[in-house]
Amino acid sequence: MIPTPxxxxxxxxxxxxxxxxxxxxAGKNCARIKRIVTQFEYWLHGYLGASTFPPKDGILLIDIDLNVNLNHLDGAYIINVSATEIMITTDGEQGLRNAFASLKQLIHRALTFHQGKLETQFIGDNPAYEWRGLHLDVSRHFFGVKEVCQYLDWMAALKLNRFHWHLSDDQGWRINSTRFPLLTRKGAWRKEDDGSIYGGFYTKKEIKEVVKYACSLGITVIPEIDLPGHAMAILSAYPDLACFPQEFEPLTVWGISEDILCAGKDATLSFLKELLLEVAELFPSPYLHIGGDEAPKHRWKECPHCQQRIREEGLQDEEELQSWLIGELQQTLVDAGKTLVGWDEILDGNLGSQPIVHVWRGDGKDAARKAAANGNRYIISPNKLLYFDWRAEEDPATPGAHGVTTLEKVMAIKPREYEFEDDKLLLGGQANVWTEYMPDFATVKRMLFPRVFAMAEVFWNGQCEDDLPQRIKEVESLW
Ligand SMILES: [Zn+2]
Known part of the structure; x- marks a missing residue:
């Protein structure tokens, strides 16, 4: 089984x-529970009907008891397989979903490798970390609703419960905005070097469809609007929001842009607040990711508006100006009932302890220590270990960018090495899938697997067991 119980x-x-x-x-058999049971029943009928090893005729009894209190992080469950039935004990929807995810693998393994014989066994299972996430960049390359839902299915089958949707960047803006229609009219499309137009975006109806589907799988969708850097798609639509307006275009090359949103202009501030509120309304998630990474400060140093803001607010420098901006946006989000999440650069100025810090630089230890010392909750995606756009093999001819993150490296991650003063501050972690070099969904899948198996186990179990490669062989055809 993956993750191992x-x-x-x-x-x-x-x-x-x-x-x-x-x-x-038995117990709490409400409409939502019924829907989860029906979903699994539908899968099981199809699976048993199509199995290469035909199951014996007769009844496969699955007893579900929801009359308990397991006192664990959301998602705990017990499976007891006897010679006559499968008994599931859990206290709610998430535990039931997780139990079914495990049962799919157990039944698959029994029918594929053991002539339909499922060992009698006791499984008592609960997650080590509450945040077990996967990210998808749809700005560099765009993936439609069908593909995103497929991605969510892959996640649910590994008990991953946070989908971080990277919806904006220099190369494309991806949500239709009623308030700021030029964002998609201009910012969603880029002119490639060969003259062709590349792009796409989600309508609000499509966003709601994805959010609803994720909810049915027990997955929270966290939207990311990256700012004040990585904002060339926004500036292509609304150039006056830059320090020095000119005609901007969404970028066609990968990298970091010197042009970023101006933190000195009141107009930029009100734009961002209105935009974040519009986005926040679309997503029931308690979290909203505002990026905050890789924002060069050259323009801010030269900009009279930014310099005036620094003087008026009594700030030390441009780093503190970024913190001031994040603080303003955080207040807007708090008023809307949301917690701000940002990449670890948000720690560079005076950050309060409310935001969640997304640790990513290097091996992540320094930023994690800094977040813990500052009293922030944090999640980890060290780029050396959990950036799945990096090559999976040492061989430079294999696909991928930047460095190398092998399956073995992911297996060796120990989240407790990122826990410092108060271990409750580490919420968990996620892998990031940046798609600069993933033009199609087949490439996304190739880069994700098998490393995602190790990542899911690390954050479910607190560590990855050595026999993972063997277990991958037993279940990988389910994906
Ligand atoms: Zn400025």
Whole structure:
């Protein structure tokens, strides 16, 4: 199984998988629970019907007891397989989803490798970390609703529960805005070197569709609007928001732009506040990611508006100006009931302890230590370890950018090495999938697997067990 359960005791008997599933549910059998059971039942019927090893005729009894309190992080469950039935005990929707994710793998393994014999066993399972995420950059390359939903399915099957949707960057803006229509009219399309137009965006209806689908899988969608840097798509639509307006275009090359949003102009501030509120309304998530990374300060140093803001607010320098800007936006988000999340550069000025810091630079230890010392909650995606756009193999001929992040490196991650004064501040982590060099969804899949198996295990279990490569062989055809 992947991720490996917290506790698993296998005994010598077995349950022979039969062809006709029957579900009995005790306690809290509300509409939402019924929907989760029906979803699994639908999958199971299809799977058993199409299995290469035909299950024996008869009833496969699955008993579900929701009358318990497991006192763990959301998502704990127990599976007890006896020679006559499968018993699931859990206290809510998330535990039930996780139990079904495990059962899919157990049934698949039994029918594919063991003639339909499922070992009798006890599984007691709960997550080590509450934030187990996966990111997808849809700015550098755009992926439609169908592909995003497929991505969410992959996540749910590995008990990943936070989808970080990178919706804006220098190369494309991806959400239709009622208040600022030029964002998609101009910012969603770029002219490639060969003259062709590349781009796309999601309508609000499509965003809602993805959010609803994610919710049915127990996944929270965290939108990211990257600012004040990585904002060339925004500036192409509204150039007056820059320190020195000119005609901007969404970039066609990868890298960091010197032109960023002006933090000195009141107009930029009100634009950002209105925009964030419009985005916040679309996503029920309690979190909104505002980026905050890679914002060169050359323009701010030269800009009379930015310099005036620094003087008026009594700030030390341009780094403090960025903190001031983040603070203003944070207040807007707090008023809207949201917690701000930002890349670890947001720690560079005077950051309060409310925002969640997204640790990414290097091996992440320094930023994690700094976030902990500042009292911020934080999540980790060290680029050396959890950036899946990096090559998966040492061989320079294999696909990928920057450095090398092998499966073994991901397996070796120990989140507790990122816990300092107060271990409750580390919420968990996620892998990031930057798509500069992933023009299609097949490439995304190739870069994601098998490393995502190790990442899911690390944040579910607190560490990855050495036999992961063997377990991958047993279940990978489910993805
Ligand atoms: Zn400025």
């Amino acid at each position: 917290t506790l698993r005791v296998i005994s010598e008997d077995y349950l022979q998988i039969a062809s006709t599933p029957m579900f009995r549910v």
